[in-house]
Amino acid sequence: MNPIVSTKRFSWPALIVVVALAAIAPLLVSDFFLNSILTKALWLGIAAASLIFLAAYAGMVSLGQVGIYGIAGMAYANLVLADGGAGAAWNPYLALIGALVIATVVGLGFGWIAARSEGIYFLMITLAFSVLVYYFFSQVTGLSGFGGINSVDLPGVVGSPETDPVPRYFLTLVVAVLVFLGLGALSRTAFGLGMQGVRDEPARMRALGFDVTRHRTLAFGVAAFVAGVAGVLSVFYNTRITPGSINLAQTIDVLIVAVIGGLYRLEGAWVGALTYALIDNYSREWVPEVGNVLGPARFNTLIGVLFLIIVLASPGGLIGIWDSLMAKVRTPRRAPAPKPVPQTIE
Amino acid sequence: MATPATAAEPAILRLSGIDRRFGGVHAVRGVDLEVRPGERRAVLGPNGAGKTTVFNLISGEFPPSSGRVELFGHDVTNLPARKRARMGLSRTFQTSRLFAGLSVEDNLFLGALGVGAGHLRMVPSSKDGRLREQARAMASQVGLDSRLDDLVMDLSHGEQRQLEVGMALVAEPKLLMLDEPAAGLSRAERVKLTEMLLGLDESITLILIEHDMDVALRVAQWVTMMHDGAVIVEGTPEEIRGNQTVHDLYLGSGLISHE
Known part of the structure; x- marks a missing residue:
């Protein structure tokens, strides 16, 4: 069963501070950091947010998000001018819309099937979906080129990232903030509250007159749209897409990002993604050589150990650790509350 | 057997020959039940009598193995819970x-x-x-x-x-079904609950599963007694208090109080 979660509402001041810092980041950090750490963390965070959104609000832990984002990325790369793939040479903005529509429609269709299962079965069917998407694009080279689609045409708003990564960074930042605020607002609507009802007590939802399967399907569709956004942004980031970038390892990586950040709060997506990007890049410099156990090339070992520590110490991820620290700061140690007088039940 | 005072009106709920098996367990056996608009009905019986299963069959949690469920004059035997809810049926759960x-x-x-x-x-x-x-x-x-x-x-x-x-x-709702609403409540809370149930709008039909006889017999005008998956006796609270079978079933439990 899913643990009981309450999806706390974020604080506006904290968000404003973080966004303000992010907005002046191009002045403070190198182009390399802006690109390889911050931009990457922002789009990877959106992918993780689609997973966390489903887990936190609908109680559905999905491994299908990378499958969806792969479809969106591949669709975009095929629809624009590129080296490999279908090369439909559409206008990039039109292709962007097309890719999101395709990802959302596939998400709704697949969600309609997967919504009938729960828990571990849901996890397995979504994992199967991601693997299916990977093999599809690995084998249908007409849609994925030989070893990927390269030199993908980007929309004008991205500029030319090789010389100036700032426009792409700001685009990704704006989209990430919109995704964060949009999903938060959605959770307060009739649909969003219903989704949380489905998470907590599906039987009660049915008894109240709700169509639980339809709610789950639509929740998956919303998450698919968000995963699609991440997929297209990942193509903007890499200017290419290969089947290898949407394989099982990437599926696991997005789950790891979500768990490290915290599965029960949307903010966790970006906290996890930033942590992941930092370790990915800098572990190669920081990590000393210790026999053949630890070394600069042992990124997976490091991230695995961190993953284990977090799963064991704080199921709520880094955000969960932060929350419990803040709770301790806010409520100083005090005498235990007086015991309530036991009521006699005759 | 006596009939409820409102017997002239068409039934709001009718169960005919309802059976429900769970593997080898025959949880509900040939239950017939008719509830009329505005009626206050209590379903009593020892643990395992099949009361909650009957509730689940009425609300559509699962279908009966055989038999027919009619709600508000429509056959709803194969209708899912959510559609029955939207017809005006509301229920609570035991836990x-x-x-x-x-x-x-x-x-x-x-x-x-x-x-x-x-x-x-x-x-x-x-x-x-x-x-x-x-x-x-x-x-x-x-x-x-x-x-x-x-x-x-x-x-x-x-x-x-x-x-x-x-x-x-x-x-x-038009039909309200409460599954042991007083379970685990303190005496004061039970009194408050009873008052609230007595104050319900007269148009609401109420079916109540309750182990607390004080609550059940004060609120209900009509009582259905279940045992071992079957309805064994129906009657007014007074008739139930005086019924020998009911006494035998609850013998020693002290649940039936004589004022």
Whole structure:
């Protein structure tokens, strides 16, 4: 069963501070950091947010998000001018819309099937979906080129990232903030509250007159749209897409990002993604050589150990650790509350 | 056998020859039941008598193995729970099934939304305001107006039971089914519950499963006694108090009190 979660509402001041810092980041950090750490963390965070959104609000832990984002990325790369793939040479903005529509429609269709299962079965069917998407694009080279689609045409708003990564960074930042605020607002609507009802007590939802399967399907569709956004942004980031970038390892990586950040709060997506990007890049410099156990090339070992520590110490991820620290700061140690007088039940 | 006072009106609920098996367990055997509009009916019986299974068959949690369920004059035997709810049937659960991660107000909001339109509405709307008003009014009716913004997981057992009843009532049902609403309540809380049930709008039909005879026999005008999956006797509370079979079933349990 899913643990009981309450999806706390974020604080506006904290968000404003973080966004303000992010907005002046191009002045403070190198182009390399802006690109390889911050931009990457922002789009990877959106992918993780689609997973966390489903887990936190609908109680559905999905491994299908990378499958969806792969479809969106591949669709975009095929629809624009590129080296490999279908090369439909559409206008990039039109292709962007097309890719999101395709990802959302596939998400709704697949969600309609997967919504009938729960828990571990849901996890397995979504994992199967991601693997299916990977093999599809690995084998249908007409849609994925030989070893990927390269030199993908980007929309004008991205500029030319090789010389100036700032426009792409700001685009990704704006989209990430919109995704964060949009999903938060959605959770307060009739649909969003219903989704949380489905998470907590599906039987009660049915008894109240709700169509639980339809709610789950639509929740998956919303998450698919968000995963699609991440997929297209990942193509903007890499200017290419290969089947290898949407394989099982990437599926696991997005789950790891979500768990490290915290599965029960949307903010966790970006906290996890930033942590992941930092370790990915800098572990190669920081990590000393210790026999053949630890070394600069042992990124997976490091991230695995961190993953284990977090799963064991704080199921709520880094955000969960932060929350419990803040709770301790806010409520100083005090005498235990007086015991309530036991009521006699005759 | 006596008939309820309102026997002239068509039944709001009719079970005919209902059977339900779970593997080798024959939980409900050939139950016939007729409930008329505005009636207050208690379903009594020892643990394992099949009372909650009958509730689940009426609300559509699962279908009967054989037999027919009619609600408001329609055959609903094969209709899912959500469609029966939207026809005007509301129920509570023996163990509270509330949305633990949501506030009291949000729980009641969903209760009011369920029977209406706009389940999938993804934008704020003025309809939300009306539903919230309905939710807040229900919260004060069940004595939870001071806990509107508290999460359900932070409520006491008694408060959760109050909310459980509120969740069923907020949908403004025609037929209300309460499964042991007084379970685990203190004496004071039970008195409050009884008063609330006695004060229910007369148009609401009530079916009540309850082990607490004080609550059940005060609220009900008509009692169905179940044992071992079957209905063994029906009658007014007075008839039930005086019935020998009922005494034998509850012998030694001291549940039937003589005033």
